[in-house]
Amino acid sequence: MTDSQVTPSFRLAYVPGVTPTKWVRIWNERRPEMPLTLVAVSPGEAFELLRGGGADAGFVRLPVDRTDLSAIPLYTETTVVVIPKDHVIAAVDEVTVEDLADEIVLHPLDDTLPWESLPGKSANERPATTADAVELVAAGVGVLAVPQSLARLHHRKDLTYRPLTQAPESRVALSWPEDATTDLVEDFIGIVRGRTVNSSRGRTQTPAASAADQSKRKSPDKGGARGKQTGQTGKAGKPGKTGGKNAKTGTTGKSARSGSGGASKGGGKRGKPRGRRP
Known part of the structure; x- marks a missing residue:
């Protein structure tokens, strides 16, 4: 891009009665590197100013000739x-x-x-x-x-x-040249429509948003690591508990159960299965 194509500021026209203060404040917060210049213009001169490149966009009153100008209706006045x-x-x-x-x-x-x-x-x-x-x-x-x-x-x-x-009403709109829908114009459209920084159409995500996305992508891995650690602890703990209980009998597993009868009676004979009648 040559120096002649660089816009030194975003030029915003507005007709009498429109107060662009709120939108200008949001612009200055989001795009401090790009100054916004206000251009006061009469209703009859607003459209020719936009067509002639005297402003990047402007708050005008409808109707708008849509042949070469785009427009977004904003509100209707009493x-x-x-x-x-x-x-x-x-x-x-x-x-x-x-x-x-x-x-x-x-x-x-x-x-x-x-x-x-x-x-x-x-x-x-x-x-x-x-x-x-x-x-x-x-x-x-x-x-x-x-x-x-x-x-x-x-x-x-x-x-x-x-x-x-019972009287006609005036409608205010944001208008700009159709063939000059630049990134700056898109940014201002997003502000007027109430979009957040990260939802602005056609804009690159901010570093903060990208970091948040990366954090979300990493969270399942952390959960899986915790799950593996828990599983290993459980496997190690169960044999320890079993060994502690069987230490009283001196045996492990099924052999301790089958031989417990002889050890307790002292006769060395295999006793009858408990719970059965002879």
Whole structure:
């Protein structure tokens, strides 16, 4: 591999609302030799950044063009409506799309919700960004439907939000160029999917794992050695015990039993078998 092909760091893009902190922390623990660089990108620019090699992978919002990009859906966000704190909607815990029929619903150009038809009344023009739309909500121009993470990202003290039912939802996914599924990308996929170090797909086992396997393979041999030692002790012990008992009679084996009658009676004659009547 030439120097031009070596990646100095793993570049991870992410769109607004996504917080990659947890995954970055795990990456730094597992791959301290490979720095991870975060690249903040707008939803509209994320896919072109991946295609152009500006990032190795990225957290994006679906849908994803699967022609040249791979994607793993991760989670679905709750849709909320952002309103002023003194708005009448703030008095309820949940809002439906029908409740917005008389409201001006702002529709920024970077909106990621897959609306079939926007609820409420349309504004005279579309704000350029979600941040601009939030400013208009604060000014009392209208209300805004967004994924909950964006409502938190653009939080203001004079604004609040409520869950919006019957509305489309935004789905977050991990995406990367299909023809650039490198080992680094595979490692990050494993982290996102919650795989352990030893279960990462396509990765070589760690020395600790190999040592554990060798220990397991050696354990039957140790058991067999103990079994042989036990067997030898048993064989040696039994003759010793037998010899000790027969020492009282001075004989061993069957001859001691057959001659015991004469020795005890002192007559030298073979006595009748015990337990039989004459």
